[in-house]
Amino acid sequence: MADKGGLEGVVVARSRLCSIDGQNGVLVYGGYDVGDLAEHSSYEEVCFLTLYGELPTKEQFDAFLSDLSGHRALSDETAQVVDMLASHAAPMEMLRTAVSSDSFDDPDKDSNDAEANRRKAMRLIAKMPTMVARYARRRAGQEPIAPDPALGHAANFLQMLTGERPSPAAAKTFDVALILHADHEMNASTFTARVIASTLSDMHSAITGAIGALKGPLHGGANEQVMHLLEAIPEGASVEDEIRARLDRKERIMGFGHRVYKTWDPRAVILKRFSRRLADESAEPRWFEMSEAIEKTVVGEKGLYPNVDFYSASTYHYLGVETGLFTPIFAMSRVVGWAAHVIEQHSDNRLIRPSSEYVGPGPRSYEPIERRSQAA
Ligand SMILES: CC(C)(COP(=O)(O)OP(=O)(O)OC[C@H]1O[C@@H](n2cnc3c(N)ncnc32)[C@H](O)[C@@H]1OP(=O)(O)O)[C@@H](O)C(=O)NCCC(=O)NCCS
Structure with a gap:
């Protein structure tokens, strides 16, 4: 590779x-x-x-x-x-x-x-x-x-x-979210x-x-971006069309993909269950419903699976947490x-000090500033 x-x-x-x-x-x-x-x-x-x-x-x-x-x-x-x-x-x-x-x-x-x-x-x-x-x-x-x-x-x-x-149910849900992170x-x-x-x-x-x-x-900040995405999709709009349009524009759908998981992130599986449960008890089931529709579209179109940040967004939202606190909670x-x-x-320490491969200019001699003609 x-x-x-x-x-x-x-x-x-x-x-x-x-x-x-x-x-x-x-x-x-x-x-x-x-x-x-x-x-x-x-x-x-x-x-x-x-x-x-x-x-x-x-x-x-x-x-x-x-x-x-x-x-x-x-x-x-x-x-x-x-x-x-x-x-x-x-x-x-x-x-x-x-x-x-x-x-x-x-x-x-x-x-x-x-x-x-x-x-x-x-x-x-x-x-x-x-x-x-x-x-x-x-x-x-x-x-x-x-x-x-x-x-x-x-x-x-x-x-x-x-x-x-x-x-007790809200405390348990939040406790599980903390465990998973x-x-x-x-x-x-x-x-x-x-x-x-x-x-x-x-x-x-x-x-x-x-x-x-x-x-x-690309890391913990993704959970807030997921909520912004959910909020950016107008009520009544086709979630599938909205997501496909973003994918066509080569935008990343936050909360999907992972460097290590090539299938469902097990934390997302658990959080999805909690998000669904909270949605069932809520007057606003749409956050979970939209999340699930996004999941189906992104898995279908790109073969990318939800990571921990995807269903934590709707879960925290249902718990009444403002979006700006999602990443601090992480x-x-x-x-x-x-x-x-x-x-x-x-x-068991040894200094972590990797190397880089030099791809810059070859050796050159210093020119006094008054003799330099080329702009950077
Ligand atoms: C997490 C992440 C950075 C890991 O990515 P990575 O291993 O570095 O993979 P790359 O960034 O090299 O992406 C590989 C390909 O998948 C695509 N891809 C990866 N995640 C994507 C996403 N969420 N939405 C759309 N496309 C995505 C990339 O565009 C790239 O496509 P290309 O090969 O056509 O250019 C990446 O999946 C991502 O940006 N996800 C969204 C942010 C997120 O949820 N972060 C939280 C992680 S827990």
């Missing part, structure tokens, strides 16, 4: 964290199938598994939960950063900056050892939802809502965002985090860089995967 660039098929690390079978659409975290975890586990338990390599005992889990819920509140300084950014920064700009600034007072900031890194990871997992919810409320001119230690990670976030206690092998943002960690830089720098990589529409779930990869990189 000719090298198309993009490091396709290149193995850049040995990892115990997560594996993908792209031909059969299987995703496994530490040996556990993601479907099994989505059905029986919780985001917090998946965090423990990802950070420690094993599912917790009851005692370990209780201690982990209490640590996690005890760190949800933001420091005054980070809260001020979030408030300051609410009026003029976009959601991912806020998150990138707030996470970076949260390192200033982190008690473990000068240590890269595994335990210090796990503590930093735990604090980031706990705090990022508070940053996102606080920002969203400030932006809407509302008072922030304090974290509720009685609630699980998913339910607490929804309550901090909306001000209302979510139904927790880790994903050597995706672009995880690779970014590992490259940064490989210089022996710190956890917060790696996570800040990863947030920057996730933001792009980041606040993926932070555990990034952090675990940073720990793994630090535990």
Whole structure:
């Protein structure tokens, strides 16, 4: 196969964290199938598994939960950063900056050892939802809502965002979405985090860089683009015709295609089920119906399958989450995967420093500026 660039098929690390079978659409975290975890586990338990390599005992889990819920509140300084950014920064700009600034007072900031890194990871997992919810409320001119230690990670976030206690079904749906986004092998943002960690830089720098990589529409930013696509199709229009027209214009349909999956992304299969269920209970079933019509057209026309971002868009929309928060929500779930990869990189490090093939001009001698005639 000719090298198309993009490091396709290149193995850049040995990892115990997560594996993908792209031909059969299987995703496994530490040996556990993601479907099994989505059905029986919780985001917090998946965090423990990802950070420690094993599912917790009851005692370990209780201690982990209490640590996690005890760190949800933001420091005054980070809260001020979030408030300051609410009026003029976009959601991912806020998150990138707030996470970076949260390192200033982190008690473990000068240590890269595994335990210090796990503590930093735990604090980031706990705090990022508070940053996102606080920002969203400030932006809407509302008072922030304090974290509720009685609630699980998913339910607490929804309550901090909306001000209302979510139904058990809504909390479960959101929890599953968080589980499905927790880790994903050597995706672009995880690779970014590992490259940064490989210089022996710190956890917060790696996570800040990863947030920057996730933001792009070819990666985590795709979920918001999916919602924009759904909204751009006029009510009553033929979804098939709209999508075919875009494909004829060589536009990419966001939420489809994947570097590794050559069939259904298993996360999309699960999210489709949740989106359908929410649509059945909603006064606006059209978001799911349109999504399904788009899916049929793109699979039929291009042989490209939905990825995680496709059905997460309608799922979040049904849960009442504004579109601009979709990618920050991806980041606040993926932070555990990034952090675990940073720990793994630090535990067996060699600087990641690939090479490039030079295709520029041959040797030439320097001309003083007054003798240069050719414009660049
Ligand atoms: C994810 C993605 C970047 C992976 O792509 P990749 O492995 O780098 O594949 P390429 O970009 O080389 O695309 C290969 C071909 O498929 C086409 N293609 C890939 N994804 C497409 C999409 N979503 N819509 C339309 N065409 C697509 C490309 O145009 C290209 O066609 P060509 O060979 O005729 O030029 C790509 O599928 C994409 O852009 N998807 C939309 C964004 C998205 O959903 N991202 C989230 C990923 S989880």
